[in-house]
Amino acid sequence: MSIETKLRARSESACELCTSSTDLAVYEVAPTTTGGVDDCAYLCQTCRSQIDKSSEVDVHHWRCLNESMWSQVPAVQVLAWRMLTRLSSEGWTQDLDTVGQFLKECMNKKNGAKALLKESFEAYCDWCMQGKVRPKSQPKFISDLKIRKIHIENGAHNNRIIPNWTLRE
Numbered sequence: 001m002s003i004e005t006k007l008r009a010r011s012e013s014a015c016e017l018c019t020s021s022t023d024l025a026v027y028e029v030a031p032t033t034t035g036g037v038d039d040c041a042y043l044c045q046t047c048r049s050q051i052d053k054s055s056e057v058d059v060h061h062w063r064c065l066n067e068s069m070w071s072q073v074p075a076v077q078v079l080a081w082r083m084l085t086r087l088s089s090e091g092w093t094q095d096l097d098t099v100g101q102f103l104k105e106c107m108n109k110k111n112g113a114k115a116l117l118k119e120s121f122e123a124y125c126d127w128c129m130q131g132k133v134r135p136k137s138q139p140k141f142i143s144d145l146k147i148r149k150i151h152i153e154n155g156a157h158n159n160r161i162i163p164n165w166t167l168r169e
Contacts, residue, residue, distance in 0.1 A: 007042035015044035016076045017083075018064035027051070029075040041075045051079060059090050066096055070140055077147065098136065099144035102127050103165075110166050117142075117152055117160040123167055 004026050007016075014021050023045040032039040049055040050062075062083055069080035087093045094101070102124045107115065121138050128135035136144065142152060145162065155161040 003037050003040060004042075006037045007040060010037070010073070011042040014042075015047055016041045016071065016073065017043060017047045017068045017079060018061065019068075020044035020046065027079075029078050038073075039075055041073065041079055043079075047079075051083065057087070059087060062087055063092065065093075069096070070143065081147065098128060098133055099124070099141060100148070103148075106168055108166050108168055109164060111164055113164055113166040114155065115162040115165045115167055116155070117162055120162055120165070120167060 007026055008024075010016075011024075013024070015024060021044075024042055025045070025048065027041045027043040027048055028035075029039055029041060043051075046055075046058075046061060050057050065080050065084055068076060069084065071077055071080065084093050084096065106123060106127055107120070121141055124141060125135045135141075145152065150162060150165065152160050153163055
């Protein structure tokens with residue numbers, strides 16, 4: 001089975017970033033590890049040309065990243081992150097990064113510290129509610145931490161911890 005056939009099946013014949021169903025093609029995301037389906041995304045012409053900078057960026061088109069950034073496909077996650085970084089001056093992109101804002105405002109990075117995941121997620125939800133922002137689900141919260149290379153570990157008594165981070169008092 002060809003890479004394009006596998007991508008078409010994975011994406012259900014839609015762009016993996018914006019869900020358009022027209023002018024779709026395989027897009028290889030550098031750097032590649034295997035050159036296979038895991039290093040590729042199935043994208044429409046609009047997304048491909050704006051990612052490659054061969055056409056002007058339509059910032060409104062990229063509001064689709066609100067959904068696609070949560071893809072479980074690493075190549076799609078990388079593309080979403082790159083575009084969000086490129087569009088970081090747009091106010092709406094900063095609103096998407098509630099976990100990043102929470103980390104800056106409510107947690108400290110500290111070698112040897114251990115924040116309990118449960119308490120950290122509860123604090124995140126409280127912080128979101130105070131700001132009248134809908135919190136992400138716990139799996140999406142964890143996924144956002146992983147994207148930032150913040151890993152969750154199993155601690156004592158089946159408690160999951162965030163090593164080297166602590167909640168501010």
